Amino acid sequence: MNRFLNIIALATTLVLAQSCSFLPNEKKAISVSTHQHEERSTIESHHREHSTSGTIHGEKKALTQARLKLPSNITQNKNISILIEVQDLNRKAIPNFDTFQEKLMHLIVVSDDLKFFSHLHPTYKDNGQFEVKTSFPQAGGYTFFSDYKPVGKTEQVSVLKMQVPGNSIAAPEINLDRTKIFNDTKVNLALSESTVKAGQEVTLIFKLQEASNNQSLTDLQPYLGEKGHLVILRKSTSLTAEDYIHAHALKNTPAGQVHFMTSFPQSGKYKVWGQFNRNGKIITADFLINVV
Known part of the structure; x- marks a missing residue:
């Protein structure tokens, strides 16, 4: 039986000055690495750079890339260890980060149906690696918005995705109450x-x-x-x-x-x-x- 959870990294378009280009080595691929003697699936992110004040949206040139490492066996409502590796565009680990809003990294995790939301603060493990433990309450896709600030650089957002196996639940009812x-x-x-x-x-x-x-x-x-x-x-x-x-x-x-x-x-x-x-x-x- 295949013990690996297959996670497909979607190729990402980086928009800059109204033109399109791909980040180095972006591709649809699945790669597997070892962390703490545990089989893990690895996916790469797409990114954007933004200012550190006011509303944050819109896209600029990316300065970093991130990789998400997960255990090969993921089940609902079970705590797992998640590792995020932050690198420059040459795949060299970024060693130092500035604190912003009192943390080195803010990690927003949402389910594809937007029913589940979590705001986490991973622990910095050195050499560009952040780690956090969390669980996922339902099967289906999840998106990670990893927000961090390399020393002397503008704030960066890396977007990563994962899939929790199992039967998806019905979409939540639309509630427009204010x-x-x-x-x-x-x-x-x-x-x-x-x-x-x-x-x-x-x-x-x-x-x-x-x-x-x-x-x-x-x-x-x-x-x-x-x-x-x-x-x-x-x-x-x-x-x-x-x-x-x-x-x-x-x-x-x-x-x-x-x-x-x-x-x-x-x-x-x-x-x-x-x-x-x-x-x-x-x-x-x-x-x-x-x-x-």
């Missing part, structure tokens, strides 16, 4: 524009209240150095770097509110995840937005 309750916190999402248009700047306003009495929260604390964090992904058959937006919280907003300013690059349905720190407990509030 007010939801997450444990003991009520979150309302308001938009500065009644109709969100592609390319138009819009402010997303998260109003957080105590679910039991609708009082504005007074116990919000900084999360990773900011009032909150916002990740946005466009629903797509195959997520890419162009579908990923990371927006920073605005300063000096009313108590119990966290605001983000961003724009959506193209029309479609987007899912947003706002993350906030309530007395040391992280609240993740998800909503759907339609962009015309």
